[in-house]
Amino acid sequence: MSMYAVTNPATGEIEAEFATASDEQIQQALSSTDQAYQAWSVSALEDRVALLNRVADIYEAHADELAAIITREMGKPIKQSLGEISIVVAIYRYYAKNGPKFLEDEELEIASGGRALVRKESVGVLLGIMPWNFPYYQVARFAAPNLMNGNTILLKHAPQCPESALAMEQIFQEAGAPQGAYVNIFATNDQVADIIADRRVQGVSLTGSERAGSAVAEIAGRHLKKVVLELGGSDPFLVFADADIARTAKLGMRARFGNTGQACNAAKRFIVDSSVYEEFSAALVDQVAGMKVGDPTQGENFLGPLSSAAARDGLAAQVQDAIDKGATVLAGGKQVEGPGAFYEPTILAGVTEQMRAFSEELFGPVAVLYKVHGENEAVELANNTDYGLGASIHTQDLERAERIAARLSSGMVAINEPSASSPELPFGGVKRSGIGRELGKYGMDEFINRKLVKIAGR
Numbered sequence: 001m002s003m004y005a006v007t008n009p010a011t012g013e014i015e016a017e018f019a020t021a022s023d024e025q026i027q028q029a030l031s032s033t034d035q036a037y038q039a040w041s042v043s044a045l046e047d048r049v050a051l052l053n054r055v056a057d058i059y060e061a062h063a064d065e066l067a068a069i070i071t072r073e074m075g076k077p078i079k080q081s082l083g084e085i086s087i088v089v090a091i092y093r094y095y096a097k098n099g100p101k102f103l104e105d106e107e108l109e110i111a112s113g114g115r116a117l118v119r120k121e122s123v124g125v126l127l128g129i130m131p132w133n134f135p136y137y138q139v140a141r142f143a144a145p146n147l148m149n150g151n152t153i154l155l156k157h158a159p160q161c162p163e164s165a166l167a168m169e170q171i172f173q174e175a176g177a178p179q180g181a182y183v184n185i186f187a188t189n190d191q192v193a194d195i196i197a198d199r200r201v202q203g204v205s206l207t208g209s210e211r212a213g214s215a216v217a218e219i220a221g222r223h224l225k226k227v228v229l230e231l232g233g234s235d236p237f238l239v240f241a242d243a244d245i246a247r248t249a250k251l252g253m254r255a256r257f258g259n260t261g262q263a264c265n266a267a268k269r270f271i272v273d274s275s276v277y278e279e280f281s282a283a284l285v286d287q288v289a290g291m292k293v294g295d296p297t298q299g300e301n302f303l304g305p306l307s308s309a310a311a312r313d314g315l316a317a318q319v320q321d322a323i324d325k326g327a328t329v330l331a332g333g334k335q336v337e338g339p340g341a342f343y344e345p346t347i348l349a350g351v352t353e354q355m356r357a358f359s360e361e362l363f364g365p366v367a368v369l370y371k372v373h374g375e376n377e378a379v380e381l382a383n384n385t386d387y388g389l390g391a392s393i394h395t396q397d398l399e400r401a402e403r404i405a406a407r408l409s410s411g412m413v414a415i416n417e418p419s420a421s422s423p424e425l426p427f428g429g430v431k432r433s434g435i436g437r438e439l440g441k442y443g444m445d446e447f448i449n450r451k452l453v454k455i456a457g458r
Contacts, residue, residue: 004162004186009075009305009341010296018162020186026195029183033125033152034200036180041122041150043178045100048148052096054175055144056089059136062171066136068297069163074132075305075341077296080259084137087421091140094423095444099148102444113457121449122150124202127195129216131208132158132307133262138207139168141427143182145444153182154201156192160307192216197223203447206230207264210432217435228436228446230264230428232361233389235419236382237267238404240375240395241275248394249283252367255392255418257291257345260304261365262311264433265390265412265419268362270369271378277371281330281349284367288331288345305341306364312341315364322348322357330369361387375404383409389429390419411437 002017021029059066067081076084108116128142135157143153157165169184187195196204196219206216207230220227237252239245255267272280296304306312316335323329332346346366351357357368372378382391390412393401398415405413411429412419421427421439428437436446 003188004159006073006163007160007308008072009308010339012309012339012341015072016163018166018186020188021191023191026185026187026191029154029185030125030195030198030200032180033154033183034180036178037122037124037150037152040147040152040178040181041124043150045103048150049096049099051172051175051177052092052099052144052148055171055177056092056096058171058174059085059089059092066164066167069167070135070161071296071304073135073161073164074307075296076259077299077301077304079299081296084134087423088136088140091137091423091439092144095144095148098424098441099145099444102441103149110454115455115457117453119451119453120149120445121451123447123449124151125154125200126151126447127154127156127192127201127204129156129192129204129206129208129212130158130161132161133259133264135161135164136168137421141423141438141443142205142207145438146447147177147181149444149448151202151447152180154195155182155184156187156195157184162186189215193219196220196225201225203227205436205438205447213434226447228428228438229434230436230438231389231432231434232363232387233264233266233429233433234268234361234385234387235265235390235392235410236269236271236385236408237418238378238382238391238393238395239270239272239276239280240378240393240397240400241273242396243276243280243394244396245276245279245283249280249287251394251418252284253287253291256367257288257303257365260306261345262307262363265421265427267392267418268366268368269382269385270367271372271381272369273378274371274373277369281347281369284369285331285347288347291345293336293342293345303345303365306343307341309341311364312343315343315362315366318356318360318362319346319348319366322351322355325352325355327351327355327357332365359385375400379404379407383407386432387429388431389433390414392417392419 004018172182203226205228213229293303330347332344336342392414426442
């Protein structure tokens with residue numbers, strides 16, 4: 001079986017295979033993106049704006065077929081696949097509208113007389129290493145700002161997403177991108193290491209696992225290349241006594257089980273004040289009981305299969321470890337019989353530090369409930385993790401919410417709503433959740449040369 005293949009996780013069947021790139025093809029891709037950079041880096045901003053808008057137009061025009069591809073590749077329920085397309089369109093349009101403003105020169109006040117300004121310029125060819133869980137969205141938030149900057153893109157997608165990877169390359173070609181501005185590569189890990197080392201490549205952005213991020217950062221550091229890493233998360237969802245429990249449970253269900261629980265910023269740990277623990281627990285169990293699980297091509301199903309049988313089996317092992325060590329199963333707790341990589345929506349309680357589920361990321365439809373007594377205990381437990389991506393706080397006392405937000409070790413905090421993503425808002429974490437930011441003006445500032453120009457006074 002080829003490294004790059006579409007294995008439908010709803011059926012387990014291999015539907016398509018694609019050859020990995022030869023070393024010669026990798027060199028051709030490097031040469032093409034480097035040559036394209038020479039012209040794209042000095043292109044008019046109007047041309048970059050027009051390209052991003054045409055890309056957005058094509059996504060809108062082909063939304064149904066693009067959504068069907070990722071539902072087949074990684075099992076995303078079709079309504080959520082269509083939702084992903086909508087977010088992608090918004091990202092390209094956002095940078096088309098705001099990119100020129102973000103690239104304006106910045107005047108500096110100086111004490112020595114004269115003038116000083118910072119000009120924002122492109123840096124060169126960038127390598128993007130993207131994951132399978134949001135095949136279009138993850139690429140958009142890397143490609144859109146950096147093409148706006150005048151950089152060019154080499155894109156290495158997840159091996160289980162070859163059709164969406166090729167579809168994106170085709171979209172850029174159809175939109176009229178210069179040859180070499182965006183190039184897809186079906187590269188091996190060894191080839192990726194060589195690409196990062198290549199002098200023509202100036203930076204690398206990876207969204208994926210801690211293991212992958214650590215490996216890429218090590219190679220990049222050795223060759224003095226900048227990295228942006230968006231890695232895992234174990235986001236806390238804090239519920240206090242004055243929260244609207246019914247509404248909060250509904251938000252919690254969607255925050256945990258959207259995309260079949262396979263999101264880095266999903267709510268994974270529900271930290272609930274003891275005074276409302278039983279009420280919230282019962283409400284969340286009710287929400288899970290009403291969830292429809294099944295064929296992701298059918299619009300009524302909210303939960304599809306995990307991305308692969310291996311992913312399902314890994315999650316099942318984490319859950320079984322917790323059960324074996326005394327955790328309580330409030331809902332679900334086992335894989336669904338029959339074909340496909342389906343796993344029941346699951347809620348665990350009584351998880352302790354001796355269990356894998358306490359410290360490891362649960363990348364699938366499993367929520368963990370914790371009972372705490374008061375604000376300090378809630379914050380202590382929320383911060384007791386190696387991750388620090390997002391968090392959400394649910395209370396009617398906004399002063400308390402803001403006070404708690406200041407104490408949480410995370411890159412993002414949402415109050416009375418789940419942690420989510422929007423084109424204008426910076427996305428990223430601290431600790432082992434990654435380095436750098438994507439989206440908003442901050443996403444444009446990562447791979448940019450802030451060139452100082454100093455003009456002497458008379």
